[in-house]
Amino acid sequence: MKLTEKETEILEILEGNSRLTAETVGKMIECTAEETERLIQGLEDRKIIIDYQATVDWKKVDGHEGVTAMIDVKVTPKRGVGFDDIAERIYRFNEVKSVYLMSGAYDLSVVIEGRSMSEVARFVSEKLSTLDSVLSTTTHFILKKYKHDGKLYDSGEEDRRMMVTP
Structure with a gap:
């Protein structure tokens, strides 16, 4: 357009x-x-502007730290609909925040949020991996956000490590 x-x-x-x-x-x-x-x-x-969102640094809010995981998913595409059908089935889960069709070793990249690593593991083992077209998954947990959607996450903490020089 x-x-x-x-x-x-x-x-x-x-x-x-x-x-x-x-x-x-x-x-x-x-x-x-x-x-x-x-x-x-x-x-x-015209749906060019889809939404307005606030970027929240949840790790600064007690009790809302949560866990974010990026899951690589290898799938078997279906005749006539390719990857669209399985992508739609995946993005309908409430835990799923994003789904992307990717090039490379895996077909889909799925971003989910949960309250704990166990909750994410349950989602992968009980919901995602049981879908017919899903062949395999690889889960990556986000340990720390430095920058997201162009916004820097400042921890506000000074680096307390001792400088070591040769």
Whole structure:
């Protein structure tokens, strides 16, 4: 879909900070607030802007640390629908946050969130690996986030390791 230069500018601005007002965005692209609101509404109506999200550093909230895992999934594609059918079956699980068709050794990359490693393991063993088309899985647990969706995660902690020099 071909976009105007103003629409593209709006997307770039909102992707960086979706909390900006239409008035502020309008000043940045040299449009009125009303014209900017109309352009944003058009982008939303055409499903180019899908959602507005807050990025939360959950490890800083007691009791909400959780576990995120990236699971490589090897599947047998079905005739006529390829990978779409199995991908849809996978993304319908509540635990699943993202599903991507990948090139390389595995076909799908699945991102899930759970309260514990055991919960993630149960999901893989009881739900994901039991699907007919799934041949194998490899689970990778995220140990620490440094940067996500372009946002840096600052631990706020100083590095307390002793410097060792030769």
